[in-house]
């Protein structure tokens with residue numbers, strides 16, 4: 001899963017990226033496949049099953065802080081967009097390549113109204129304009145790419161083949177085809193964008209008083225969109241203070257505890273965050289944006305596979321070692337394949353560890369399930 005961060009210049013994309021990926025490497029000692037320069041690892045935060053089952057977990061592909069499991073997802077800081085980008089303004093191929101690969105987009109919007117559509121300082125800019133023009137640019141870009149690729153193509157089967165070649169997923173094509181045919185290019189492209197690149201809005205710089213007022217207005221205006229108040233800068237400050245041992249703070253928490261003597265400036269900065277972000281909004285919002293992107297926008301679920309249903313462990317005794325993020329609708333057999341292709345092939349049945357009930361290959365997994373898979377071992 002890859003999540004792209006988009007927005008106009010100076011909206012706070014890089015700050016958001018830093019906030020979401022800044023995590024003490026000491027607590028995340030597991031290896032990752034190659035990460036490109038503008039990519040980073042963010043984490044969704046879920047309740048770790050260790051608490052409920054009252055066991056001490058030994059995570060392998062994630063980590064646990066005080067009963068909160070942090071599960072990695074890849075984040076990509078896409079270049080800034082400006083109005084007219086789809087006609088080539090301020091946008092290179094790099095942007096498009098990054099965008100194509102993203103499963104979902106976080107649109108970081110400066111809600112303070114203190115930057116114009118190009119990212120220049122101003123007063124009283126209406127942030128809802130950004131929500132509209134940016135979505136429109138991406139739609140236009142989709143229309144453009146599809147038109148260009150389907151020029152002179154008249155055969156639907158061929159057209160769909162070409163779209164698959166562009167990295168567009170079968171399941172997305174299928175859904176769009178229920179509403180439009182591929183030659184209704186504009187409607188088709190817009191629907192495809194909506195399904196294949198859903199957008200969540202991070203209402204950033206919410207610590208600034210004008211942003212609060214704008215948020216109240218705009219969230220009422222766009223009821224169908226997911227808009228999360230957030231302060232990327234506050235989250236960076238809290239994660240840094242926590243790394244330095246000045247405060248106790250877990251990303252996503254609604255408060256922090258001071259654990260060391262502070263300079264007057266540090267004291268003031270933390271007080272500001274508490275009064276203007278944490279108390280009025282319940283958190284900095286950065287963690288919440290990541291969580292809602294994965295669980296609400298993309299509809300994923302988190303599932304713990306274990307081998308030993310009594311010890312909740314793998315064969316080496318690691319307790320609740322893994323947690324996987326799977327698309328909604330994933331079955332017990334899908335989970336088995338995710339654990340290992342051999343386990344998938346040899347799948348016999350599975351056990352829902354909570355109920356101790358046997359479940360079949362087609363059982364649709366639920367968020368938070370702890371599942372033990374029984375497979376033929378002779379492969």
Ligand SMILES: Nc1nc2c(ncn2[C@@H]2O[C@H](COP(=O)(O)OP(=O)(O)O)[C@@H](O)[C@H]2O)c(=O)[nH]1
Pocket residue numbers: 007008009010011012013014015016080204205206207208230231232233234
């Ligand atoms: N007050 C406030 N300023 C922020 C916040 N996030 C980012 N900024 C500031 O906005 C400016 C642009 O941020 P940056 O991350 O470089 O924007 P980008 O161009 O979208 O990558 C910088 O001066 C940041 O310090 C926030 O949550 N609150």
Ligand SMILES: [Mg+2]
Pocket residue numbers: 013014015
């Ligand atoms: Mg930047």
